[in-house]
Amino acid sequence: MFDNFVVPDLLPAAPELFLAAMALAILMIDLLVKDSRRTVTFVLTQLTLVGCALIQFSTSTGEITYTFSNMFVDDLMSDLLKLFLYMTVFVVMSYSRGYIIDRPVMNKGEYYVLALFATLGMMVMISANHFLTVYLGLELLSLSLYAMVAMNRESAVSTEAAMKYFVLGALASGLLLYGMSMIYGATGTLEITAVGERLLGGGVNGTVLVFGLVFLVAGLAFKLGVVPFHMWIPDVYHGAPTSVTLLIGSAPKLAAFAIVMRLLVNGLITQAQDWQGMLIILSVLSMAIGNLAAIAQTNLKRMLAYSAISHMGFMLLGITTGVVSGDARYALNAYSSSMFYVIAYVLMSTASFGVILLMSRAGFEAENLDDFKGLNKRSPWFAGIMLMVMFSMAGVPFFIGFFAKFSVLQAVVAAGYYWLAIVAVLFSLIGAFYYLRVVKLMYFDAPVDETPISAGMDMRFLISVNGLAVAALGIFPQIIMSLCAYALLRSL
Amino acid sequence: MSTYPLLSFAIWIPIVAGFSVLATGSDRNAPLARILALFGAIASFLVTIPLWSGFDIANGGMQFVELKSWIPRFNINYHLGVDGISMLFVVLNAFITVIVVAAGWEVVKSKVAQYNAAFLIMSGLMNGIFSSLDGVLFYVFFEASLIPLYLIIGVWGGPNRVYAAFKFFLYTLFGSLLLLLSLMYLFINSGGSFSILEWHKMPIALGPQIWLFLAFLVAFAVKVPMWPVHTWLPDAHVEAPTGGSIVLAAIALKLGAYGFVRFSLPILPDASHELSGLVLAMSLIAVVYIGFVALVQEDMKKLVAYSSIAHMGFVTLGFFMFSPLAVEGALVQMVSHGFVAGAMFFCIGVMYDRVHSRQIADYGGVVNTMPKFAALFMLFSMANAGLPATSGFVGEFMVILAATKFNFWVAFAAATSLIIGAAYTLWMYKRVIFGDVANHHVEELTDINKREFAILGVLAVCTLAMGLYPQPFTEVMHASVTDLLRHIAISKIQ
Numbered sequence: 001m002f003d004n005f006v007v008p009d010l011l012p013a014a015p016e017l018f019l020a021a022m023a024l025a026i027l028m029i030d031l032l033v034k035d036s037r038r039t040v041t042f043v044l045t046q047l048t049l050v051g052c053a054l055i056q057f058s059t060s061t062g063e064i065t066y067t068f069s070n071m072f073v074d075d076l077m078s079d080l081l082k083l084f085l086y087m088t089v090f091v092v093m094s095y096s097r098g099y100i101i102d103r104p105v106m107n108k109g110e111y112y113v114l115a116l117f118a119t120l121g122m123m124v125m126i127s128a129n130h131f132l133t134v135y136l137g138l139e140l141l142s143l144s145l146y147a148m149v150a151m152n153r154e155s156a157v158s159t160e161a162a163m164k165y166f167v168l169g170a171l172a173s174g175l176l177l178y179g180m181s182m183i184y185g186a187t188g189t190l191e192i193t194a195v196g197e198r199l200l201g202g203g204v205n206g207t208v209l210v211f212g213l214v215f216l217v218a219g220l221a222f223k224l225g226v227v228p229f230h231m232w233i234p235d236v237y238h239g240a241p242t243s244v245t246l247l248i249g250s251a252p253k254l255a256a257f258a259i260v261m262r263l264l265v266n267g268l269i270t271q272a273q274d275w276q277g278m279l280i281i282l283s284v285l286s287m288a289i290g291n292l293a294a295i296a297q298t299n300l301k302r303m304l305a306y307s308a309i310s311h312m313g314f315m316l317l318g319i320t321t322g323v324v325s326g327d328a329r330y331a332l333n334a335y336s337s338s339m340f341y342v343i344a345y346v347l348m349s350t351a352s353f354g355v356i357l358l359m360s361r362a363g364f365e366a367e368n369l370d371d372f373k374g375l376n377k378r379s380p381w382f383a384g385i386m387l388m389v390m391f392s393m394a395g396v397p398f399f400i401g402f403f404a405k406f407s408v409l410q411a412v413v414a415a416g417y418y419w420l421a422i423v424a425v426l427f428s429l430i431g432a433f434y435y436l437r438v439v440k441l442m443y444f445d446a447p448v449d450e451t452p453i454s455a456g457m458d459m460r461f462l463i464s465v466n467g468l469a470v471a472a473l474g475i476f477p478q479i480i481m482s483l484c485a486y487a488l489l490r491s492l
Numbered sequence: 493m494s495t496y497p498l499l500s501f502a503i504w505i506p507i508v509a510g511f512s513v514l515a516t517g518s519d520r521n522a523p524l525a526r527i528l529a530l531f532g533a534i535a536s537f538l539v540t541i542p543l544w545s546g547f548d549i550a551n552g553g554m555q556f557v558e559l560k561s562w563i564p565r566f567n568i569n570y571h572l573g574v575d576g577i578s579m580l581f582v583v584l585n586a587f588i589t590v591i592v593v594a595a596g597w598e599v600v601k602s603k604v605a606q607y608n609a610a611f612l613i614m615s616g617l618m619n620g621i622f623s624s625l626d627g628v629l630f631y632v633f634f635e636a637s638l639i640p641l642y643l644i645i646g647v648w649g650g651p652n653r654v655y656a657a658f659k660f661f662l663y664t665l666f667g668s669l670l671l672l673l674s675l676m677y678l679f680i681n682s683g684g685s686f687s688i689l690e691w692h693k694m695p696i697a698l699g700p701q702i703w704l705f706l707a708f709l710v711a712f713a714v715k716v717p718m719w720p721v722h723t724w725l726p727d728a729h730v731e732a733p734t735g736g737s738i739v740l741a742a743i744a745l746k747l748g749a750y751g752f753v754r755f756s757l758p759i760l761p762d763a764s765h766e767l768s769g770l771v772l773a774m775s776l777i778a779v780v781y782i783g784f785v786a787l788v789q790e791d792m793k794k795l796v797a798y799s800s801i802a803h804m805g806f807v808t809l810g811f812f813m814f815s816p817l818a819v820e821g822a823l824v825q826m827v828s829h830g831f832v833a834g835a836m837f838f839c840i841g842v843m844y845d846r847v848h849s850r851q852i853a854d855y856g857g858v859v860n861t862m863p864k865f866a867a868l869f870m871l872f873s874m875a876n877a878g879l880p881a882t883s884g885f886v887g888e889f890m891v892i893l894a895a896t897k898f899n900f901w902v903a904f905a906a907a908t909s910l911i912i913g914a915a916y917t918l919w920m921y922k923r924v925i926f927g928d929v930a931n932h933h934v935e936e937l938t939d940i941n942k943r944e945f946a947i948l949g950v951l952a953v954c955t956l957a958m959g960l961y962p963q964p965f966t967e968v969m970h971a972s973v974t975d976l977l978r979h980i981a982i983s984k985i986q
Contacts, residue, residue, distance in 0.1 A: 376603075376606075376647075380517070380606070391639060396635055396636065396638065396639060396665075397631070397632035397633075397635050397636045398632060398636050402632070402635075403563075406566075406628070406672075407566070409672070409673065409676060410566065410676045410679065410680070413673065413676040413677055413680055414676075414680050418673075418677075421673050421676070422670075422673065425669035425670070425672065425673060426669075428669065429662065429665055429666050429669060432661070432662065432665055433658070433662060436642070436658060436661060436662075439642075439643075440646060440654055440657070440658070443643060443646060443647050444646040444647055444653065444654055444657070477563060478562070478563045478564060478565055481563065481565045481566075482564070482565050485565060
């Protein structure tokens with residue numbers, strides 16, 4: 001009866017297995033921990049992430065390895081993205097700690113466990129080589145996040161945000177699944193690399209395929225949060241507790257980038273002409289609506305939500321320029337520039353939400369733009385950090401955001417889409433306005449609130465490192481740029 | 493030739509000094525911040541002196557070259573070097589930074605450390621612009637220098653500072669973004685090089701040349717600023733603190749003009765010839781029309797700001813006549829304008845610190861209470877009007893002389909500026925300085941103190957020295973200008 005059962009090679013999935021085991025263990029251990037000793041859970045969570053990183057390092061072979069009947073893939077791209085993922089979640093958890101301690105309703109073990117499960121979901125997404133694996137990872141991520149958004153039970157806004165997130169997220173998953181089933185209908189396989197091979201072989205029903213592709217792209221657009229599938233982003237970013245917003249606004253972008261790469265590039269590269277056209281529309285709309293709507297916001301979280309939309313639009317530009325009239329010469333350049341953009345964005349996004357968390361305290365959310373008035377008087381150091389992050393997001397050198405924009409734009413210019421490059425820089429110009437406004441509030445205006453910043457030393461230290469990294473990686477962007485290029489070279 | 497990386501010193505010493513000034517923290521340590529800033533500015537100036545003294549005037553190429561790989565992924569290099577054109581601006585910039593730190597000495601009382609740090613960092617970044625030989629390196633410095641100036645205007649500026657700071661930033665960012673795309677186009681079409689010197693040699697067809705030229709024109713015209721994209725400058729000047737106005741006039745305006753010399757002319761010679769009429773027309777409008785606009789200003793800073801635009805019109809006029817005399821005249825005009833406009837803004841700052849008004853109508857008879865100041869202000873006004881024996885005359889005269897050879901009507905229009913310039917400057921001078929004591933503010937004025945006298949004295953010496961004996965300035969640029977004109981003369985269309 002068990003003759004046919006082959007134990008799959010577990011090594012490529014070792015970090016996932018470790019994380020899953022640890023998440024379950026922490027769930028149990030936390031039952032024995034009193035509310036006042038929650039540090040134990042926190043430390044275990046962080047150790048788990050460090051452990052994952054170590055395992056990732058030691059098991060990485062640099063080769064493309066498939067396992068679980070080709071449902072799961074481990075390559076350099078996934079290794080690199082996962083390492084950044086652990087780092088991001090580690091930082092996010094550290095930033096959140098002070099915030100949730102001040103809000104006892106959230107300071108539960110579940111907070112950490114859900115974050116770990118969300119991380120697991122993202123890892124599965126990054127390594128997916130099968131439509132079902134993609135879906136599995138996505139749902140694990142989404143369900144954990146829905147619960148986390150709703151965790152602050154006393155807040156009506158959070159509950160509303162969670163409902164919206166859930167309903168729209170479920171719709172998006174439905175679209176994605178529908179698209180996948182169409183593609184399955186056309187190609188007869190759910191395995192992403194096999195889909196690619198079938199399409200290359202020809203004889204596939206084009207109508208069904210393109211139909212499926214449209215739904216697939218719509219589903220992905222939902223998850224990335226690009227226009228016109230962006231409706232949930234501002235409400236969820238705004239309504240969720242800031243520490244959860246930080247999580248939603250950072251790490252999942254890495255995973256979303258990965259599934260875009262897996263589904264569209266690994267699986268459907270033969271249809272590049274079709275989906276690139278769709279992505280260009282999504283991207284231009286996102287840059288337009290994201291940047292324009294951000295100007296009107298008075299709530300910083302909402303402003304950053306619209307900024308996230310525009311950034312994801314900009315990132316997509318890189319992916320749209322991989323194949324130029326059937327010629328894939330520029331593919332590596334284009335995709336690695338997008339990957340660099342995502343990583344840079346995650347770094348900036350954690351820093352910006354981190355500063356909001358830093359300024360919040362028990363019973364006070366520093367989420368309105370006016371709360372940042374005169375920050376330079378209250379704390380010149382953190383005003384300086386926020387200044388760097390804002391200029392970086394606006395794409396001004398010497399910060400990493402400039403080189404992120406730079407690498408994507410050069411890919412667009414290399415592909416010959418001059419008009420697209422001009423559109424992109426014009427919307428960046430509009431975007432610069434609202435980032436400048438944050439700087440204006442911090443530096444040109446007098447403070448309304450003179451309360452000193454109460455965050456702990458560890459938080460202050462980490463956020464300083466995060467902010468300085470935005471500057472340091474702007475002066476030396478080569479390291480991450482070439483890592484991205486190398487990882488993709490070995491994975492595509 | 494020195495073996496030290498002098499250009500790196502010129503860039504990074506002020507930046508490091510700026511950050512150490514920043515580290516002195518709150519205004520309790522203001523005296524320390526001031527001393528440290530002055531020390532940093534002087535040190536940065538001293539390292540630029542060997543650039544001039546060790547400069548080989550027979551060599552038209554790049555000197556003091558430093559080349560290190562920066563971002564190999566895109567073949568971007570940390571490539572520095574100066575020729576006879578850019579060297580002068582590095583020295584001028586370092587010099588003006590000392591003046592600016594001294595100018596804000598007792599006047600700036602809030603956030604002293606941040607104020608001085610912003611100027612020092614900006615000085616380093618601008619040295620970077622003048623000495624970059626890599627397109628991306630140039631761009632990075634070019635755009636990063638917006639940040640300190642944005643903060644200077646916004647934090648220490650006048651009542652309408654927020655509007656002025658935003659307008660300044662967004663206007664110039666718009667120009668730079670088009671520049672960025674042009675750099676990428678050149679990168680891709682040169683087979684993957686960001687080296688400006690490579691671009692000087694690469695062939696480009698006329699069509700792309702025209703587009704690139706227009707993109708460059710927008711980027712640099714905004715910076716210069718040329719009519720009709722000049723409107724940010726009067727706002728920025730009026731709202732900026734005195735130090736900000738000095739840097740803006742003396743150095744920041746030169747960046748755009750420098751961009752024409754380094755990028756537009758040698759990289760796109762055919763388009764430059766093709767579209768020179770457009771640029772000449774824009775320049776002449778700046779010279780004549782903006783001169784008339786300056787005439788009717790009631791705010792002294794606005795008046796000098798408009799006169800700056802008119803003077804910069806001479807610079808672009810000179811560049812696009814493609815003769816050695818005109819280009820050298822334009823460059824001399826740039827350096828001279830650095831001294832004169834810097835001094836004019838400082839003079840206005842001196843009066844503003846005492847009376848807190850920039851309106852011409854609020855003054856009158858200042859000579860009665862501030863005789864020493866009136867004498868020096870007279871010198872700079874004369875220089876601004878282009879009086880012979882001052883530096884203001886040399887550049888304008890050379891450009892007008894070249895213009896007479898080029899086209900009579902161009903020369904005629906340019907020469908009217910000597911009349912208009914004299915009219916607006918001297919009329920302002922007359923209303924502010926001469927006449928009866930206008931009101932009790934003027935009556936209570938105290939004459940300039942030793943610090944102010946020293947600053948104005950040094951600038952006066954520079955203005956006169958350059959006016960009487962301009963050769964040290966022209967001889968260093970001669971070989972490089974010849975080289976530049978050779979590039980412009982060769983068509984790149986294949």
